[in-house]
Structure formats: structure tokens, C-alpha cells
Amino acid sequence: MTTRCRIAPSPTGPLHIGNARTALFNYLFARRTGGTFVLRIEDTDVARSTLEYERDILDNLHWLGITWDEGPEVAGLPARGPYGPYRQMERLPRYAEAAERLLSQGRAYPCYCTPEELAADRAAQEAAHRPPHYVGRCAALSAEQRRAREAEGRRPAIRFRVGQGSVVFDDIVRGRVEIETSALGGDLVIVRSDGLPLYHFTVVVDDAAMAITHVIRGEDHLSNTPKHILLFRALDADVPAFAHLPLLLNPDRTKVSKRKTQTAVADYRAQGFIAEAMVNYLALLGWSSGTEEEIFSLEQLAERFDLARVQSAGAIFDRERLEWLNGQWIRRLSDADLLGRLAPFLQAELEARRAEGRTVRQPSEEDLAALLPLVRERLPRLEAIGELAGFIFVEEIDLERDLLVPKRWDAATTREALLAVRRIVADVGAVSYEADELEPALRALAEERGWKAGDLFMAIRVAVTGRTAAPPLFDTLVALGYERTLVRLDAAVDLLAGAGASA
RNA sequence: GCCGCAUUCGUCUAGAGGCCUAGGACACCGCCCUCUCAAGGCGGAGAUCACCGGUUCGAAUCCGGUAUGCGGUACCA
Numbered sequence: 096m097t098t099r100c101r102i103a104p105s106p107t108g109p110l111h112i113g114n115a116r117t118a119l120f121n122y123l124f125a126r127r128t129g130g131t132f133v134l135r136i137e138d139t140d141v142a143r144s145t146l147e148y149e150r151d152i153l154d155n156l157h158w159l160g161i162t163w164d165e166g167p168e169v170a171g172l173p174a175r176g177p178y179g180p181y182r183q184m185e186r187l188p189r190y191a192e193a194a195e196r197l198l199s200q201g202r203a204y205p206c207y208c209t210p211e212e213l214a215a216d217r218a219a220q221e222a223a224h225r226p227p228h229y230v231g232r233c234a235a236l237s238a239e240q241r242r243a244r245e246a247e248g249r250r251p252a253i254r255f256r257v258g259q260g261s262v263v264f265d266d267i268v269r270g271r272v273e274i275e276t277s278a279l280g281g282d283l284v285i286v287r288s289d290g291l292p293l294y295h296f297t298v299v300v301d302d303a304a305m306a307i308t309h310v311i312r313g314e315d316h317l318s319n320t321p322k323h324i325l326l327f328r329a330l331d332a333d334v335p336a337f338a339h340l341p342l343l344l345n346p347d348r349t350k351v352s353k354r355k356t357q358t359a360v361a362d363y364r365a366q367g368f369i370a371e372a373m374v375n376y377l378a379l380l381g382w383s384s385g386t387e388e389e390i391f392s393l394e395q396l397a398e399r400f401d402l403a404r405v406q407s408a409g410a411i412f413d414r415e416r417l418e419w420l421n422g423q424w425i426r427r428l429s430d431a432d433l434l435g436r437l438a439p440f441l442q443a444e445l446e447a448r449r450a451e452g453r454t455v456r457q458p459s460e461e462d463l464a465a466l467l468p469l470v471r472e473r474l475p476r477l478e479a480i481g482e483l484a485g486f487i488f489v490e491e492i493d494l495e496r497d498l499l500v501p502k503r504w505d506a507a508t509t510r511e512a513l514l515a516v517r518r519i520v521a522d523v524g525a526v527s528y529e530a531d532e533l534e535p536a537l538r539a540l541a542e543e544r545g546w547k548a549g550d551l552f553m554a555i556r557v558a559v560t561g562r563t564a565a566p567p568l569f570d571t572l573v574a575l576g577y578e579r580t581l582v583r584l585d586a587a588v589d590l591l592a593g594a595g596a597s598a
Numbered sequence: 599g600c601c602g603c604a605u606u607c608g609u610c611u612a613g614a615g616g617c618c619u620a621g622g623a624c625a626c627c628g629c630c631c632u633c634u635c636a637a638g639g640c641g642g643a644g645a646u647c648a649c650c651g652g653u654u655c656g657a658a659u660c661c662g663g664u665a666u667g668c669g670g671u672a673c674c675a
Contacts, residue, residue, distance in 0.1 A: 105675050140674060210673075217672095226600040227671065252673050269603070278601040280671055287673040294675050318602050318670035341604085348667065376610095379623095383611055387622050406611080409668070413609050416624045426637080472637040483635095534633090552633035564635035 098130030100309040102156075102163070103298065105137045106149035109359040112412060113313060113343045113351055114152070115159060116377040120340060120405070121311045122161045123378070126397035133305055134166030136182040137298070139291055155360040159370050160393050165305075178305040183297050190292035193300045193330060194253050194285060202329045203285060205251030206233040207244040229254070229281030253286040255296070255326065262321035267309075267338035267402045274321045283322060299323050303332035311338045311402070314409070315350065338402050341381045342409040356412050363417075367440055367477030369428075372421035380410045390423055418475045425474050430467055437470075437480050438463075444481025445488055454490040462487070465574045469566035483566070487575055492561035492583070496590055499557045501550040508546075509554050510591035515540055516555055517584040524577040530569035537569075558587035 102118040125132035138144040165176025197203035217227050263273045285296035317339045327334045345355035378396050449455045470483050486492050500509045523532050541548040552568050
């Protein structure tokens, strides 16, 4: 039997890390088992669903490399797969047909209860410390009673008879789960009075129609699974296997939420997390290989993934660990690849500086190639490129006089040193402006004047970059260029003007 | 309230009765490397395996109970 699994996002918000993780596990399961991965859009919550969210979800899944074998038409590309349509709002007749079938078999019935009646029931149950439970007011209405209510203009919802007994299933992650139907809250509404079908119903109708064999989803659906199983049976469909994944958690161990954790995949992407790291990290939330390796590409994950090795306890989303993995993956990227991914971030930084009224130089191919080795080990996120290397392309840097003077030095010494450095750079640069030439010359200067090389280099670093933390100095000077280095040294000396006389 | 699930270093996890005086990774601390920052190397600290009882020659691992946490309990998904 070939396996079929699916991800069924609701376009009521941007792609969420929790959904991304569920999508990933489904994708990996399908790849690993040689099965089919289906994407279905669950857009029956018309009040909250939007096309922009749908686009965000699809676009970011694509960015992560999570592709689907069957799904709706997107961006002008046709729908794929024999079980379409793959958007629930386009499948309304199927739900209506299924509901009709249950109705005609007496497994479902029209319910005319008003919201007020239901609220009153609930309030009474709560007051009596009873669990909320549909009282069954409409469960045994005669045809005549129904007509009377219709005559009043009441539009019925449709309720599914939950019946008695218990439902047992073997969850792939959690093992045997048994729940009494009496704990299900009574007969459940499957179609609202406005005619729109509800989630618990559509999910089952579609999983059955799309021949889904494995339902892999978040643990928050575990308690609802008996309802689904009852519906599968009532519809005379095969009940799929279930695997309930542990929840992603906020640091306080509640279900991950955007109030407490950054949840939109797009936001991580915008901050310069790369897809490889995101996928790797998400896979490790709830799954482990059983070995001590933990750096895995999507392809490697697809070779190793196994639902049997999925954890059953929830996992806190730890951004620090994600950043570490991100750095690992950035270091593994080829030059051309890294450059391509860095470009938009550098560009954004330069635009921002330009907007501040600064003079910005457009980096050439050579500039960028020279930059790469300097930054590659130093990027926790692509976005950090602006801070790390912006000074090379923005002519006006912010120089702080206090920062310019090394801890053990005074302003006069610093000024004198920078003046000397300026002469050496000018001399060396006139012949050959290379790191290999600059370093010995400047070390000799420090030696000759009895300065610690580190102090001298720090003064130069700040003069030229405006920062105390930067890529290696001599490579930085070369990347900056001969003229620009001299201009910045002059500017630093000017800033220190007056210090010479007093010292 | 009721039902369900879970519980190993701060965090992610390894662990399927003896290999566990519990392993790895992130974060943290120290040392090395070093022109700063990173990266890397080495080392350290950090878990009475939630608790209680049982089964067993032997339990982090099996069973029961308790506690705590989380999830579900909608004409949301």
C-alpha cells in the first residue's frame, strides 16, 4: 500500500513554525516511505481566511523546500493530483452530499437550537459542575416538530450522532488511546446553520475522499480524534493511521503563540535565517536520529526520518539553537550561493543608510568576492551583513572619540600613532596595497615605538570601521581600499585634533 | 469541572531491565589559538532520570497511584 499524507493549513494567518514543522514531518514521511504528500487548503473559516495568508503559507513552504505532490493551482500553475479540488471552499458540494447521506441514514439530524438556548445549557451545566454537553433537544424531533420549527424560519445546523461506547486507536507516536464517547460533548455540529461545514467534518470527508492513509498532525488534535474516527466509520471510509506530534511550546511551556514567540516563518526568513537551518532545526524539535549527528539537510532527513522516533513530550522553541544551526549552515554554503543570499540583505542595509542621507557606494562583484571570506564565519544570520560590512560601502562612518582611543592609551598617543600609520599606509599603498605588505610594516611600527601591536591595531580598526569588533584588520583595510583608508585615517586624526598640543 | 497526553541537565535530546558513577548538542564559565569579533580546539559546571509504592537478583527503562504541566472540551481551525 502506498502511503498518502497531507498538510492542511488554514489561511487565517501567515505560515506558522508549528504548521511548518507539521508540514515538514509529513513531507519527510512521504519521501521516506515513497508516498504522496498532499496540500489541502482549509479555508472554510471565511471570516478569517485571506488570499494573502494563503500566498504566504505556500510561498514559505516552497522556500523551506517542502514541495507537495498534489495540491491546488497556485501562481498560474494548474492544480496537480486526481483528488481535486484542493481548496475546501471549492468542495462544498461534497460536504453537502456527505451530510445528506448521514442525514438520510439517521446518523445525523437537523438541530434548531438557538445560540441562546445552547449558551443557557452550557451555563446550567457549568453551574452544576457538569461538563459541557449537548443536551440532545433536537435529537429525536418528529417530522412535524421539524416542520414547525422550519415554519418559524429557523435554519437548522446539522448534528452528528456520537453514539455510545468508546473509541480506541493506536497512535503511532503515543500508542493506544481510548476515549469514551460520553466525553465528546454530545452530538457534534458538522454543518452550521448558514450551510457551511465545520472543520471536524470537512477534514474527515476530505481525508476519506483523498484516500489519506496517515494523518500526521499536532497533539492538539488528539482529543478530537475519536470524533473523526466515528465520522470515518459513519461515512463508511477506511480509518487512517494517526500520528500526533508533540506541540511546539513558548518558553513558559504553553502552546507556542505569537505573543510569546516569533511564529511567522516569513519573519525568520526576513531576519536572515536560511531555509536549511530552519528545516534542520524544526526536524530536531520532536525527532532525533538516534545518533549524535545533528546537522542534516532536507535530503538527509528524508533518508532517516522515522515516525517511531518522534518524541511525545512538547518542545520549547529555542531561538539560540536555531541561530547556532544557522551559522553552521551559512558556513557550509558555497561562495556563489552565499553571495546570492546575502545580496538582498546588503542592499537593504545600503538603502537604509542612503535614506539617512549618507553616501553609499554600490558594491562591485570584486568587492563582494573580497568580502566573503571576511564575513562568512561571522554571520549568525544573513541580516548581520549590514552591521558587519556596511562600513565598507557607506562613506560616512560614525566615529566616537572615546572608542578611538585604546584603553591603555591617551588621545595624544592615538593621534600620533594614526599619523604614523597614515604615512606607512601611504607608502605601502603606493607600491602594493596588500595585507601581506601592510601587516609587517605596521607591526614594525609598533615595535619601534614600543606599542603593543594589539593597541595600535585597535586604534586603526576603530578609525577605519567605527567599531571595536570587525573582521581581521589587514584584510579589512584591503577590502576598504587604499584611498578610503587614508581618508578615514585623516578623519580620525582630525577628530583627535588638539590632543597633540596638550600631551 | 470532565476527558486525554506528557514528565531525563536552563533548553533540544540519547536512553527500549544490567553497557548509566545517565551520553551528545545549544546556552553558560575557563583555557588554548589570536590584531578585535567570530570560528575552531580543549576542559568545566549543570539531571537525587517529577514524587511515592510495586514487580525484579537488578529499573531512567515495566506496573499502579499521586503531583504538576499542557492540550481538548465552539454553529474556530
